[in-house]
Amino acid sequence: MAQKVYAGVTVDVNEEGYFTNPSQWTREIAAEIAKEEGIDLTEQHYQVIEWLRKRYESGEALSIRSINKSGIVDVKTFYQLFPGAPLKKATKIAGIPKPASCV
């Protein structure tokens, strides 16, 4: 298991940089991870991130499609907020595991 320092806090991450302990996450940490991904977080980003964290905590599956049910953004906006691979980027910034829908 690897560790990384964000905003002065040491956190546990896996080999791909995803948090293994989501409770170590803070908003300040999110901002630093986002910078690594080339994203400046806005309030809308944070709303999406918080929604993803809530979904994760309740044990619900995460997918691109489920974003439409968030009531915050639709899939197209989600792509604009987190360009390229939005779900992978957003979950990394949200400090939760990469969605494991396939394996």
Add this chain to the structure above:
Amino acid sequence: MKKILILGAGTAGTIMANKLRKELPREEWKITIVDQEKVHYYQPGFLFIPFGYYKKADVTKPKQSFIPPGVDIYFRKIEQVIPGENKVRLDNGEVLLYDILIIATGTRVSPEETPGLKGELWHKNIFDFYTIEGAQALANFFKTWEGGDLVIDIADDPIKCPVAPLEFAFYADAFFTERGMRNKVNIFYVTPQSGAFTKPRSSKLLGNMLEDKNIKMVNDFVLSEVDNKRKVITDYSGREVHFDCLVSIPLHIGDPGLNDSGLVDEFGFVRADKYTLQSVDFENIFVIGDASNLPTSKAGSVAHFQSEILLENLICYIEGRPFTAKYDGHSNCYIETGYGKAALIDFNYDTEPLPGFFPFPGIGPFSLLKESRINHYGKLIFRWMYWHILLKGKEMPIDTNMTMAGKKTD
């Protein structure tokens, strides 16, 4: 008399019916199984149909022949599951009561959910191979196709048998090479994943194989819509890929009959404990196979490994003891790579597919995460084992929980 009701007589449900009938006394337990289809399809064989290696008759048998004496079978559609009342309503209005419900309704493709996918080119230039109809239509198409852009596209995860689209790509390369027209066919592998597969090592190996076979990979592509006029698929970020023949793996959903049950997530998969296989909502409801929302592959091997766990836990439940069996996410898949070879992967919730030997350390005969001829024979022989051993709930020579023996970790 107590009642166990099994919904679905596919791989998972059939195995459970056989195991439970052997385990539970007939004078105490009535076992009933429901399925809307009379035909049992050997789904791993669908891959071979578009290339003409298998015909429909090679992958079909009557479901009835795999249901043991002492189990009642209803060939009916499920209309509604009412967990609060321990009731299941069928499409003819009949109501079945249960003490224990086992949900084994699997998953199905839902091309209707993607705009344009089931449009005018459906089964003309756009195909799926996850249904018998789609696989047969594609076989016909390939007979006279003169080449162009062949696009294999996974709409989004989760899908059944996550390696099947890769196998299809490898087979397509071999098939068109053998026909002497590979130079006329551009093969694209379009996936929502960032690599060829989900986990790093297998993703690298399989990614290299795609490259060696001159199959172009398009990553992080989540299908948004299909334009039938221009023959392009588009993702949510607006990227486009042109096709002359689209082999689509459409979005997957659970059984629509479960939608109003309160037991399922937004895709229709039953919310269950990933270790015990018990519904998180009702303690007398269990789920097995593709129908669950468990974070493992939707694959026949998973249903098989889960059947051992579920049987043990059902006995615990019946006897009022704490659960003693724990499912570890074990999955085991052959990956057909064409030219009479195959690779094999073996993994679980915590361990990614690793190289090594299977099932016997150092001996094999199967090699993990590596192509070999004997792996391919393993897959071919498996069809016989499926009909004669696996479905009947007999013991298979593979451990239920994954073992690290024979795997190389460095």
